[in-house]
Amino acid sequence: MRWIRAAGRGLLVVAVVLSGYVASGTGAGGARESGRGPLTLATAGDLTSYLGPQLDGWNRTHPGEKVTLVELPDSADETHAQMTTDLRGGDRSRFDVLNIDVAWTSEFAAAGWISPLDGARFPLGSFLPPVVDTARYEGRLYAVPYVTNAGLLLYRKDILAKEGVAPPRTWAELEHQAKTIAPKYGLGGYAGQFLPYEGLTVNAAEAVYSAGGTILGDEGERVTVNSAAAREGIGFLARGVREGWIPKKALTYKEEESKQAFQDGHLLFLRNWPYAYVGASAKGSAVAGKVGAVPLPGPDGPGTSVLGGSNLAVNTHARHPDSARRLIAYLTSEPVQRQVLTKGALPPVRAALYEDPELIREFPYLPTLRESVLAAAPRPKSPRYDQVSLVVQAVVADALTGHETPRAAVQRLARELAAISRR
Template sequence: GRGRFDVLNIDVSWTSEFAAGGWIRPLPRDRFPLDTFLPGVVDTATYDGLLYAVPYVTNAGLLLYRADVLDAEGVAPPRTWAELERAAKTLAPAHGLDGYAGQFLPYEGLTVNAAEAVYSAGGTILGDEGERVTVDSRAAREGIGFLARGVRDGWIPQEALTYKEEESKQAFQDGGLLFLRNWPYAYVAASAEGSAVAGKVGAVPLPGPDGPGTSVLGGSNLAVAAHARHPDSAARLIAYLTSEPVQRQVLTRGALPPVRAALYDDPGLVRRFPYLPTLRESVLAAAPRPKSPRYDQVSLVVQAVVRDAMTGRQTPESAVRRLARELAAVSAR
């Protein structure tokens, strides 16, 4: 109820919760050049048909890989789960590496990795702004089964069950992994001077069952607080922070993916950040996290259930049924 802050920089997954809670105010679409943004990112800033924020930074997961190892073996970067699994099982141990890791500690990162697996298989988790549970599907069983099978068969190392973004990045950067799912900043770090794998890193979109998969959209949005004392100035500040010159600095000085589409085709930026075309492809194919005004509770449920599936305490089939029940209970509150 206070007006101390005018502009809030919120995670893309918080838009629905903040809007439903009355903590941020709707914004006029015509005040911002939304048509210059990457298609899809604006969806993370809407709730119930209204614009409640403006995208500031976007993100999509990439599959980083050891290009030197794949080149030496004459193997192309994986486009499917089967190709990823085969290389992680055979090539990785032959080169003294672990196969594949993501962010599998029970926190928001595990929710993201699980959602990507379900989305990549063609499924969803929630519909109708969180009012409908859609996770009980063959696709969800396939996606969660992919992650559980990796741990069971050993091509996802047990250590990966403790990884967040930084731990997984470091494992890859230190030369311990063949494949890593992470955000683009991990590519920048792994390619930097002093990294054990500098000059040996490639990036492709996340694989899926039959071809390229679907990433979850990351990033943050800028919103005007419901009780802002200077709402007009706040909107002007947001317009400035999402302008092309500032968005360029978001990338060049912060190594964060901008929301302005034209920057992904800038030859100078592509030379400096060679993963930009792949990232653009991944962002365009990405999907928001499940929208819900109770998103924090939704995420906690997903983390707990998927963790039990990955550690073998539940089968993927029973985990999906439990996930559907617990998400229905959250939605009914």
């Protein structure tokens, strides 16, 4: 998560006391506790350090419902491991509310770790429409969107201006500019997040979706990846590494490493979350004032980003469920959502903020980001998402390193995903 990073990213993951209904939770000793009281919120790597001050505001006005922040690792994979280990402890769980990666909603709901929520209590109609779907499983609301995200193509606008070319809209244009322009300036052509971790799942899914393919259907029950579109998408990335316009070093990049490479002036193009645009444009960056952003390219025009971000969900064993719901309402209120952007450099879920002239002046990528979010697609939904992601990472990594052809990789991916769906 970046949501966060999806993300992809340095992704924000929070665990707080949340509950979807009025009934009170169960305490560690099995005793019933009241609906209001202190909360525990765990976050994975608040890289911009904005969340603490937000919670300070809540704590000042809710002295009997103070939130304790627990930071988990920066890595989405490590955060997932720690969260699931804790949740398996049932009423011994340390966490009350979970700000989970959007891809984990189905898994956590199917496992019974999070409670259904009453959508009428939250301003879902004010959110960008695609983000609400990431909070549902089998037609029920199990979480509330808190931060969204979509991948963007960052580029060196100073260099493209010197060359008299527009930023790429298609894969062919991206490949051509990465091959022919980047070497003239001593730069790597294109990078994403290609280390085998959750970021590679995101990058691979975007390539497959952009080519018109899918990976899973029917909440993970049907495998759809064995297609010409999947071969084209994975083949595009594998060809880039083989031909060198994707530097081999990019195979070691997560969000932060790729952001730093671009920010230090080593890349012409970078796929990353919007927080990377903010960092690269900030004072002290080697490319400050030289960065542009456009939607991710696809084979014949703009491609499809994966939806990143995080959703606030209620631990089934939350101690103070009413406080949890109240906290979620606070974190998704307009003033706090504005701070999510201005203080955290993270994309808010409230649609109106993307059309605010003052915010657009400060964050000029907002219209592009809105366009990308509205056209984005979620990662494959599955109650076994952790296993799905591990398989995608392993197989696509073998394709990028040349250990398997894209055709063989897609066929293997279909077999291994089918085995997961049968478990």
